[in-house]
Amino acid sequence: MVATTELDLPRLRRAFHRHPEPAWREFHTTARLVEEVRSIGVDELAVGPEAYDPDDRMAAPDADSDEVRRWMDRAIERGADEELVEQMAGGNTGLVAVLDRQDGADGEDGPHVGLRVDIDGLFIEESADEEHLPVREGFRSETEETMHACGHDAHMTWGLAVLDAVKRSDFAGRFTVFFQPAEEVSGGGHPMAESEYAAGLDSLFAVHVGLDHPTGEVVAGVEEILAMCHVDATFRGTSAHAGKAPNEGDNAMQALGTAIQNAYGIPRHADGMTRVNIGVAEAGTASNIIAEKATIHGEARGETTELMEYMKSKLSRTLDSAAEMHGCEADVEIVSESPRVDSDPELAGVVADAAAGVDGVETVTERAAFGASEDATFLMDRAHREGGRATFLIVGTDHPTSHHTATFDVDERSLPIGVEVLTKAVLAAGEGEPGAE
Amino acid sequence: MVATTELDLPRLRRAFHRHPEPAWREFHTTARLVEEVRSIGVDELAVGPEAYDPDDRMAAPDADSDEVRRWMDRAIERGADEELVEQMAGGNTGLVAVLDRQDGADGEDGPHVGLRVDIDGLFIEESADEEHLPVREGFRSETEETMHACGHDAHMTWGLAVLDAVKRSDFAGRFTVFFQPAEEVSGGGHPMAESEYAAGLDSLFAVHVGLDHPTGEVVAGVEEILAMCHVDATFRGTSAHAGKAPNEGDNAMQALGTAIQNAYGIPRHADGMTRVNIGVAEAGTASNIIAEKATIHGEARGETTELMEYMKSKLSRTLDSAAEMHGCEADVEIVSESPRVDSDPELAGVVADAAAGVDGVETVTERAAFGASEDATFLMDRAHREGGRATFLIVGTDHPTSHHTATFDVDERSLPIGVEVLTKAVLAAGEGEPGAE
Amino acid sequence: MVATTELDLPRLRRAFHRHPEPAWREFHTTARLVEEVRSIGVDELAVGPEAYDPDDRMAAPDADSDEVRRWMDRAIERGADEELVEQMAGGNTGLVAVLDRQDGADGEDGPHVGLRVDIDGLFIEESADEEHLPVREGFRSETEETMHACGHDAHMTWGLAVLDAVKRSDFAGRFTVFFQPAEEVSGGGHPMAESEYAAGLDSLFAVHVGLDHPTGEVVAGVEEILAMCHVDATFRGTSAHAGKAPNEGDNAMQALGTAIQNAYGIPRHADGMTRVNIGVAEAGTASNIIAEKATIHGEARGETTELMEYMKSKLSRTLDSAAEMHGCEADVEIVSESPRVDSDPELAGVVADAAAGVDGVETVTERAAFGASEDATFLMDRAHREGGRATFLIVGTDHPTSHHTATFDVDERSLPIGVEVLTKAVLAAGEGEPGAE
Amino acid sequence: MVATTELDLPRLRRAFHRHPEPAWREFHTTARLVEEVRSIGVDELAVGPEAYDPDDRMAAPDADSDEVRRWMDRAIERGADEELVEQMAGGNTGLVAVLDRQDGADGEDGPHVGLRVDIDGLFIEESADEEHLPVREGFRSETEETMHACGHDAHMTWGLAVLDAVKRSDFAGRFTVFFQPAEEVSGGGHPMAESEYAAGLDSLFAVHVGLDHPTGEVVAGVEEILAMCHVDATFRGTSAHAGKAPNEGDNAMQALGTAIQNAYGIPRHADGMTRVNIGVAEAGTASNIIAEKATIHGEARGETTELMEYMKSKLSRTLDSAAEMHGCEADVEIVSESPRVDSDPELAGVVADAAAGVDGVETVTERAAFGASEDATFLMDRAHREGGRATFLIVGTDHPTSHHTATFDVDERSLPIGVEVLTKAVLAAGEGEPGAE
Secondary structure, three states: OOOOOOOOHHHHHHHHHHOOOOOOOOHHHHHHHHHHHHHHOOOEEEEHHHOOOHHHOOOOOOOOOHHHHHHHHHHHHOOOOHHHHHHOOOOOOOEEEEEEEOOOOOOOOOOEEEEEEEOOOEOOOOOOOOOOHHHHOOOOOOOOOOEOOOOHHHHHHHHHHHHHHHHOOOOOEEEEEEEEOOOOOOOOHHHHHHOHHHOOOOEEEEEEEOOOOOOOEEEEEEEOEOEEEEEEEEEEOEOOEOOOOHHHOEOHHHHHHHHHHHHOOOOOEOOEOEEEEEEEEEEOOOOOEOOOEEEEEEEEEEOOHHHHHHHHHHHHHHHHHHHHHOOOEEEEEEEEEEOOEOOOHHHHHHHHHHHOOOOOOOEEEEEEEOOOOOOHHHHHHHHHHOOOEEEEEEEOOOOOOOOOOOOOOOOOOHHHHHHHHHHHHHHHHHOOOOOOO | OOOOOOOOHHHHHHHHHHOOOOOOOOHHHHHHHHHHHHHHOOOEEEEHHHOOOHHHOOOOOOOOOHHHHHHHHHHHHOOOOHHHHHHOOOOOOOEEEEEEEOOOOOOOOOOEEEEEEEOOOEOOOOOOOOOOHHHHOOOOOOOOOOEOOOOHHHHHHHHHHHHHHHHOOOOOEEEEEEEEOOOOOOOOHHHHHHOHHHOOOOEEEEEEEOOOOOOOEEEEEEEOEOEEEEEEEEEEOEOOEOOOOHHHOEOHHHHHHHHHHHHOOOOOEOOEOEEEEEEEEEEOOOOOEOOOEEEEEEEEEEOOHHHHHHHHHHHHHHHHHHHHHOOOEEEEEEEEEEOOEOOOHHHHHHHHHHHOOOOOOOEEEEEEEOOOOOOHHHHHHHHHHOOOEEEEEEEOOOOOOOOOOOOOOOOOOHHHHHHHHHHHHHHHHHOOOOOOO | OOOOOOOOHHHHHHHHHHOOOOOOOOHHHHHHHHHHHHHHOOOEEEEHHHOOOHHHOOOOOOOOOHHHHHHHHHHHHOOOOHHHHHHOOOOOOOEEEEEEEOOOOOOOOOOEEEEEEEOOOEOOOOOOOOOOHHHHOOOOOOOOOOEOOOOHHHHHHHHHHHHHHHHOOOOOEEEEEEEEOOOOOOOOHHHHHHOHHHOOOOEEEEEEEOOOOOOOEEEEEEEOEEEEEEEEEEEEOEOOEOOOOHHHOEOHHHHHHHHHHHHOOOOOEOOEOEEEEEEEEEEOOOOOEOOOEEEEEEEEEEOOHHHHHHHHHHHHHHHHHHHHHOOOEEEEEEEEEEOOEOOOHHHHHHHHHHHOOOOOOOEEEEEEEOOOEOOHHHHHHHHHHOOOEEEEEEEOOOOOOOOOOOOOOOOOOHHHHHHHHHHHHHHHHHOOOOOOO | OOOOOOOOHHHHHHHHHHOOOOOOOOHHHHHHHHHHHHHHOOOEEEEHHHOOOHHHOOOOOOOOOHHHHHHHHHHHHOOOOHHHHHHOOOOOOOEEEEEEEOOOOOOOOOOEEEEEEEOOOEOOOOOOOOOOHHHHOOOOOOOOOOEOOOOHHHHHHHHHHHHHHHHOOOOOEEEEEEEEOOOOOOOOHHHHHHOHHHOOOOEEEEEEEOOOOOOOEEEEEEEOEOEEEEEEEEEEOEOOEOOOOHHHOEOHHHHHHHHHHHHOOOOOEOOEOEEEEEEEEEEOOOOOEOOOEEEEEEEEEEOOHHHHHHHHHHHHHHHHHHHHHOOOEEEEEEEEEEOOEOOOHHHHHHHHHHHOOOOOOOEEEEEEEOOOOOOHHHHHHHHHHOOOEEEEEEEOOOOOOOOOOOOOOOOOOHHHHHHHHHHHHHHHHOOOOOOOO
C-alpha cells in the first residue's frame, strides 16, 4: 500500500509561485494544472464550465469585463493553451480530476474519496527584498501586485503529487481532486460543492499549509472554521464643485468615512468571536469635486453561522445609514458567504494515524481552532449532509511572516510531508470504514 | 481699430471638446494648439519646457510614470506630432504664443498685454444621454473617463481667436497668450508666472466661461478668488489577515475613515469663507486583508490666503492625528497652492467699457465674488507686484448643469461674445492708460 | 433736550454682575429691575406673564421642574420679593417698562420708540484669578457656574439709565423698554415681539456692548445678524451589560459619537456663512452599561434665514441617521429660532448723528457685519413689518478676553457712553420722522 | 454537621432592595449589615477603614465631595447609625465579619475559609411598571435613579445567612465574610484583598446569582472571568462663541465624538474575547459655546489579562489621538483594574458535591465560562498566590430580564438554595486541609 510521487515538488511549487493569478482569473494556473494532470493521466478531467455550473459561482466577475480579458491575454502570452483559456472565458477557472478505480471484483464499488486544494493568489505586491527567499532564489512573482501569499502554490503541488501517488497505488475506488478557484473571495467553494463531482463523497480532505503551525506539525482536523460573508457596497451621491457649491453635493466620500468608522464599531457579541473588515475602498475622481461615488469591499465573519448573520445584518444597516446620512443611495450586495463547519473527529483520527510515523512529522495535533474562514466548508458540508465525513487538516510550515503579507513564504521541507500524510490518509480512507482495519 | 477673427469658433471648440486630457497630460491638446498658433502666425512660440521651468510645476506627475507615457502614446495615436509630444515628455505641456508688434515710431515700446487661458480637462465620464447636446451633435468626449466639464475648450478657442484678431489689428506692443496647463490641480499657474514670458505685464486678462452667469452677461472683474492648496496624503500601516489576526494590523482604512470624518469637521472661520474637500481616496487590496495603505487627494480653500493657511494647518493636523490613532505613518504633502488675488478695478473698467455695445451682451456686471479658486492668481499676482494690472473676467454662458458635472455644456452663442469682449479689451489696454482715450 | 441720568452706573452694573441667572431663570434679576424701575417711576410696568404670553416663549423650561423651583428659592433667599417671584413661576421672567408721554397739544400722538436690552447670564464658572477685575474689586459672580459673560449686566444698566434720562427729558411720545429674558437660548425675543407692547413701534433700538469693538467706538447699525435655531435631541436605545452582552444593546453613545462627527461635517454653503455646534452632550449612566440614552443641545446658524434652514434640515437628517445607524430612536426638537434681520440705514443714521460729539466716542462706524445671532431680530422684524424702523447698535468696550469666556469683562468707561448715545438717539427718534426736523 | 439559618431571607433581601446605594456610597447598606451581623454575633467586626486601607481603594470618590456627603446624610435620614456613617466618611464603606472558632483540641488551627459577597447598587432607575414584581409587592427602590439591578441584595442576604448558619454549626476554624463595596466599579476588591483579613485563606468562595442560569442550577466554578480596567478621561480644549468665533475654539465635543467612534473600532483580537465601552460621557455647557471640556467613563476587558492590557493600551492611544486631533489636552486615568482568574477545580468540586442533594437544585454544572469581569478576582488571586484555593460559583435564578436593566429581578426561590449550597461548601472546606480527606 506504499505510494510515492515522482514529481519534483519544489520545482512545481516555484513555477506556480512565479505566476499567481487572483480569484476567477486563474487562467494560466488552470492551464498549467491541466497540463500536469494530463501528464499524470486520469480517468476524468473537467475544466471550468465542465467542472461546475458557472451560475453557482459567488463573487464572480462581470463576464464581459475588459479586466478579465486582460488576464486571459496575459495567460496566453505566458504560454497557456489558447483554446483552454477561451473555454474559461468570463472567469470560469479551476478543474476537477478523477481517478475511477473500482476493482469490481466483488461487484461492489469502492469508496469515493475527495481532496480539495485551492489555486488563487492575492492582490499583494511581493517583497523585492533580497532577504526574501523567492527573490534570492529567483522565483518571485512575475505578476504585478499579485502574489501567492497564502500558500496555495503549495496546495496545488500537493493536489498534483497526491494524485500521482494515488495513481501509482493499489487504491480501489473513486478519487476526486478539486482544484478550486477563488477561495480568497469565498467564490469557488459553492459551485464545486453543487457539482455532480461532489456527489456521494465518503471521505473528503481539505488541506492548508502553515497558519502558524511550524514545519513538523500536523493538525488532523480543525474546528471553528468561521462562517463568513463578503460584502460589496456602492454609495452613489451627487458631484459638485468643492469650491463653488459644496452644498450641492451629496458626498459619497463622507458616506464612506461614516461607514468605515461605524463598521468597525459593530458591537462584539457575547456568543463568540466575530470579525468585520472594510478591506478595499475607492472614492471620488478629483480633489476639487465632491465625490459622486464610493465603493467598498468588505467582509464579516462569525464563530457560528448565526454570528456571521448578526454581523452581516449590522454591517448592512451601517452601510445604509451612512449613505442616508449624506443623501446618497447605498447598493449593498452580499457577494458570497460560507457556513461554519467542523472537522469530523473520526476522519481526523484517520489523518492523525496517517501522520504518525511520516518522516519529518514531530507533532500530531488532533484538533485545533481555525479562527478564520474557508469556503472548503461548502464541500465539507455537502459531504456531511450526504452521510460522508470531511476533515480540514493543516500541514505546518515555518513561515517567516504572516499569511497575506508581502514576505510570506513556505518552508519547502513541508512539501513532501504534506504529500505523504495526505496520500496515506486517502489510501486509509479508501480501505473502508475506519476501524475495519 | 476693429478686429475680427476668421476662425470657425464652434468647430474649434468641439474639436477640443472631443479630446479632453487631464492636468499635465495635455499632449494632444498642446499639439493641436501649436498647429493652430502656427497657422495664425506668431513672433514667438514656446512649448512645454521652453515656456517655463519644469521644476516650477506644482502637482506634477512622476516623470517616468507609465501612465503619463500612455497619455503620450494616445496623443500620438490620435495624430499629434510625435516630436512635439516627446518634447513634452514627463508631462511638460502647455505653450506660450507671443505677438511682438512694437511700432517703434516713437522709439518707445508699446505695452505688454497678456491673456491667460487654461487647457486641461477633468476625470469625469461625460454623459451619454441623448439629451446632452455633445452627444446629439456628435462631439462627446472620446477620452474614457475624461471630459471638458469646466469649459476650458471654450477658453482655448478664445485664446486662439483673440490671438488671430489681435494679429489682424493695429495693436502695437507685446501680446502674450498663456495656454496654461494643469489649472484643475493648481499646477500650471505657478511655472507660467515664474517664467520670463510673464515679465513686465502691463495688463493681464484671465477669463472664465459661465460660472452661473448666463449668456449675455459679462463680469468685468471678479473679487474673492479663494486661496487654495492641494494636499496629498498617504497612510501607511501594517497589513494582516482580517480573520486570523485583526489585532496585528495597523489599519490604514480606519485612519482613512477617521481622517475623512474629521477633515470635513474643521471649524468654520469667523473671518470668512473656507472650504475643505477629500476628493479622492483609495485604500486596501482585498476584503480579507487589513489595509496597509490608503491615499487621499484633497484640498483646502480660504477667502484669504490666511484662511487657506488656517485650513491647511488644521487639515494637516487632522491627517497626522488620524494616522497616529491607528498606528499608521502619515505622509502629508502640499502639492500646490495658489494665493488670493482680486481684480484691479481700473482694468476691470476697461473690460466693462469693452463689453458695452458688444453684440449679444445684455448685462455688464462690474464686480462679483468668485467663490472658488484659480491658479491664474499666480500670474495676476506677478503683474500686480511688477506694477501692472490684472483682471479675471467672466463671460457668461447658459450651462444646463453645474461645472464639473457629466452634463455640463457651453452655450456656443457665448463664443463670439467672448472673442469680441476680449479683443476690444486687449486693444484698449494696448492703447495706454484707460482714460487716455 | 439734554437729558441725564443720576443713577450710579458702575454700582448698578456690578450688582447685576454678582447675581447672574440663566435663561428663563432671571427671577432675582427681574425683581431687582422692577425695584429700580419703580424707583424711577413709569406709566406702565408689566412683569412676566403680564408682559407676554408664556405660550409664545421658546426654549422654555418644564413649568414644574424642580430645577426652576430651586432658582426661584435662591432668588428669594437673596432678597427678591417673594410675591413677584411667584408671579414668574415656571420661568416667566423679564419685564416691560413704559413711559407714556403724549403731549396731546396737537391732538396727535407722539411716536412709539422702543429700547430692547437682554438680561440673562451664561452657564460659565467665572474666573477666580486675581487678575480678573471682578475678583479684584469684589463683584465676581456669586452664582455657582453662572456668569454674566456676555455683558448683559451692562445692557440692563443702560436700560434703566436711559429710562431714567428719558423720564427727565421733554420726550413726547411712548417709550418702551423691553427687558428681555432668555436671549442666550433665543427664547425671549419671540414672546416679546408677539406682545401688545411691541405694537406700532416707530423706532426700535437694540444694543450690545463690545463684540470686539473697543471703548470709544460706536457701530450705528449692524448687518448680517445670522439666523439661528436651537436644536435639542435625545437618542433612546437599549441598555445592556457591556461585558456580558454588548450585542444586546442599542448604543446611544455610538449614536452620539456618530452624530457629533457628522454634524460638524455638514457642507459649507456657497451662498454664505453657516454655523453648527453641538454645545452640550450627556450620555450613559455607568461605565459597564451600554448607554440607553444620550441628549444633545446644539444650534445651527446661517447668514440668511434660508441658510439657517439648510443647516437645520441637514442637522436633523444627521441626527436621525446617527440614531438609525445604532438602532436608536431620535427625538429631534427645534426649540427656538430667530430670523435674519438687518438694521435700517436711516435709523442707524440717527444713531450715528447721536454718537457724534458724545464724550468718549472716538469712532463712529456706520455699519458692520455682526456674524452672530440675536433674537432681538424678532422685535426688529415686527417693527419693520409694521412700517417702523429698527437698528441694532454696538457700544464698544475694551474686553480682556472673548465674550462667553470665564475672564470676560466690560470696560466701565463704556457705561456712560452707552447711556448718552442711546438717550440722544431715543430723543432724536422721538422728534418725529427723520428729515421732518 | 447540618446547619441552618433562622433569618427571614425574603424579608432581608427586600429590605436591601429598597435602599440601593452606588459604589463607595453604601452607607445605609453597611450600617444595616453591621446591625444584622451584630445580631448574629461574631468574634471580629471591622467596618470601613478598619477593614482595609482606604488608600488601596480603586475608583474612589473625592473624599470632600458634596455628593458623597449627600449620600451620608441620606443614609442618616433613613435611620443609619450616625456615628457609624461618620466612620465611613469619604466613602470608606463595607465590612468584614469573622467567626474565629479554632477548636484548639489538637493545638492546631483549623482552616481559614472565606466568603465574599458584594453590596453596591447601580445607577439605574428601577421600573415602575406594575408587572415588575418589586412594584407589585411594594419593595421597589426608594433611591432615585439607583437600583439593585445585579442581585447584590441577594448576595448580602446569603452573606448574613451563611454567617448565621456557620455560627450555629460545629465549624472549627476561621470563617471570614467579606461584605465588599464598590464591585460595579471594580473598586472594592483590591483593598479587601490587600487587607490582613484576606491573609492565609485556605478556601475562598465568591458567589453570584443568576447570570442567565435558571433557578435550580448551580455552577460550581466559573472560568474566564474577564480581566478589566476602568478608564476615566477628560478632554480640555478652549471655549469660544460658536457663532462669532468657532475657529477660536479647541472643541472638546469633537474630541469626544472622535474618541467614541474610534474606541468601539479597536480591532478584535485573535487570542480571544475583548470588550470596550464608553459608558458615560458629558461635554459642554451651552449650545452656543464651543465645548471646553468633555469627560468620559469607560472600560476595557479581555479574556486574559494580556488581552485587557491590549485593549487598555489601544484605548489610551485612541483617547490621546482624539484630543490631539482637536487641539485638546487629554487626561486619561486608569481608575481601577482587575485580573483574570479561574476557579480552582478542586474547590469547585467541593461546591459541586455540596450542591448535589440540596433541595431545589436540579442541575449542577461543574464549570462554565463567565464572560464578564468581577473584582472578586483580587481576593481569589491572593488566595491562589498564598497556596489556597478559590472558586467563583453561580447560584442560578430565573430573572425576567438581563442584569443591569430596569426590570431585573431575582427569583426568591433561589435564596434558600444559595444559603444551603454555600453553608455546606463552607463546612466541607472547613473540615481540613485539601488533600487531607
